[in-house]
Amino acid sequence: MPTVLLTGFPGFLGSKTTEHLLDRTDSDLSVTCLVEPRFMSAAETAAARLLSQRKDKTGRLNLIRGDITQPDLGLGNRTADLTRNVREIYHFAAVYHIGMSRETGMRVNVDGTRHVLDFAGQCPGLDRLHNVSTCYVSGRYDGTFYETDLEKGQRFNNYYEETKYLAEVEVRRRMQDGLPVTIYRPSVVAGDSRTGFTTKFDGIYYMIRWFLKFRRRVPMPIFDDPARYTFNVVPSDYATSAITYLSSLPSSIGKVYQIADPQPLTIEAIFKLLEEITNRKVIRLPVSGWIGPHRLPALKILTGLEQKSFAYLTHPTTYDTTNTTRDLVPSGIKCPPLPEYLHRLVEFAEKHG
Numbered sequence: 001m002p003t004v005l006l007t008g009f010p011g012f013l014g015s016k017t018t019e020h021l022l023d024r025t026d027s028d029l030s031v032t033c034l035v036e037p038r039f040m041s042a043a044e045t046a047a048a049r050l051l052s053q054r055k056d057k058t059g060r061l062n063l064i065r066g067d068i069t070q071p072d073l074g075l076g077n078r079t080a081d082l083t084r085n086v087r088e089i090y091h092f093a094a095v096y097h098i099g100m101s102r103e104t105g106m107r108v109n110v111d112g113t114r115h116v117l118d119f120a121g122q123c124p125g126l127d128r129l130h131n132v133s134t135c136y137v138s139g140r141y142d143g144t145f146y147e148t149d150l151e152k153g154q155r156f157n158n159y160y161e162e163t164k165y166l167a168e169v170e171v172r173r174r175m176q177d178g179l180p181v182t183i184y185r186p187s188v189v190a191g192d193s194r195t196g197f198t199t200k201f202d203g204i205y206y207m208i209r210w211f212l213k214f215r216r217r218v219p220m221p222i223f224d225d226p227a228r229y230t231f232n233v234v235p236s237d238y239a240t241s242a243i244t245y246l247s248s249l250p251s252s253i254g255k256v257y258q259i260a261d262p263q264p265l266t267i268e269a270i271f272k273l274l275e276e277i278t279n280r281k282v283i284r285l286p287v288s289g290w291i292g293p294h295r296l297p298a299l300k301i302l303t304g305l306e307q308k309s310f311a312y313l314t315h316p317t318t319y320d321t322t323n324t325t326r327d328l329v330p331s332g333i334k335c336p337p338l339p340e341y342l343h344r345l346v347e348f349a350e351k352h353g
Contacts, residue, residue: 001030002125003085007068007116008092009033010046012199013132013189013240017090019050020244022057029087030059034066034073036093068093068112073119086123090130090247091116094167097202098158098308105163113167117174128180129171130247135187135232135260137165138317146320147185147256157311175254182252186239187260187319188312193235193341196348204233206309207270208349211278218275222284224314226267231312232260232319238335242324245331252327260319261335267313270338277343 004021008014014033021031035043043063051058064082067074075082093116095108113131120129138145139154139161150172156162168183175181190205191198201209211218239259246252265273271282328334 001028001085002087003030003032003062003082004088004090005032005034005082005086006090006092007034008090008094008132009035009063010039010043011092013186013236013243014090014092015046015050016236016240017092017244018061019054020240021090022050022054022060024244024248027060030062032062032064032082032086034068034093035063036067037065040065068115069107071115071118073115079119079122083119083122084124087125087127088130088247089116089120089123089126089128090132092132094132094164096160096200098160100159102159102163105159106166109160109163110166110170114170117170117179120179121174126180128182128247128253130243131168131171131181131183132243133168133171133183133185134161134164135185135258135317135319136161137168137185138319139165140311140316142316144318144320145258147258147323157315158308180253182247182254183256184243184246185256185258185260185319186243187232187234187258187264189236189239190233191235191345191348192237193336193344194237196341196344196346198236198345198348201349201353204231204270204345205349205353207274208346209353211274211280212346212350212353214280216280217283218280219283219285220271221287221310221313223287223310226271226313227269229267229314229316230264230318231267231270231315232264233338234259234261234335235341238333241331241333242328242335245333246324246327249327255323255327257324257327258319258321259324260321261338262321262325263337264318265338270342273339273342274346277346 009018018031047061072079095104120126139156141152141154188203242259246257
């Protein structure tokens with residue numbers, strides 16, 4: 001049976017996209033999820049839950065053991081059978097933690113992407129590879145980062161950004177060689193805008209959980225004017241719906257889509273919104289005069305926050321979404337403004353975070 005191959009199941013975005021693909025694609029097309037062996041038990045549980053709500057999809061979702069860090073995706077003698085049947089590939093698998101080592105990022109994000117690209121090149125019936133990158137391939141580019149931008153001489157906040165950038169450089173090189181690819185760059189992905197549900201408490205949750213540590217007053221390190229910098233966040237339901245719809249368009253081959261909020265709030269505006277939602281007051285503690293790289297570990301000890309997350313309080317980049325906004329118009333899919341759903345993220349984090 002012809003199949004769509006997806007890496008990154010049962011990860012947060014990969015799982016939701018799998019649901020969308022089963023609902024969107026025809027009954028003669030299956031979805032095959034490449035699962036790292038140590039995650040197979042969790043994947044089986046997630047697949048059973050997903051299919052329990054879609055009895056008519058039984059038999060169309062397959063789990064296969066594999067590993068993107070291996071040259072043949074860890075498939076061995078199963079490679080030939082799968083390459084014959086693959087029509088599309090959705091590559092989600094990556095290490096996302098901003099505190100990871102460079103060695104881990106290179107092995108998973110860069111080498112793993114190379115292996116997926118090599119596998120795609122072996123699929124005779126491949127229509128397209130859908131590569132999930134990140135807006136933060138921009139690093140600390142000062143200004144508007146366009147969907148057509150990539151190599152801009154930027155410096156990076158962490159190894160996550162750097163290795164996703166290097167992975168996208170590889171993808172763009174294969175595109176130039178003729179591989180049909182669409183690239184999606186989500187910004188910071190938060191929980192579902194309707195329910196608040198998430199399985200990943202990073203990104204904006206560093207800030208939310210910091211607020212929830214205190215009953216009335218929240219001491220907040222301030223590195224610069226928080227009204228100068230924006231924080232771009234999108235809910236997971238928007239990100240996965242946008243990727244699924246855009247990936248169905250024949251005209252999206254060869255394009256890059258930044259799945260970002262076209263009108264992100266400033267750090268200051270987010271502080272004020274969280275003050276209102278949590279009924280707490282921010283106590284601003286200017287630290288720009290004494291803080292430096294050698295003192296960030298001390299700040300982590302004081303706050304409990306991932307030290308590399310502080311860089312996003314003064315992130316100088318804004319993100320163009322021209323392709324995304326234009327091509328989503330027929331679908332009616334729009335990024336909801338953060339004030340419409342932040343309270344749901346806070347409620348979920350308070351109960352489950």
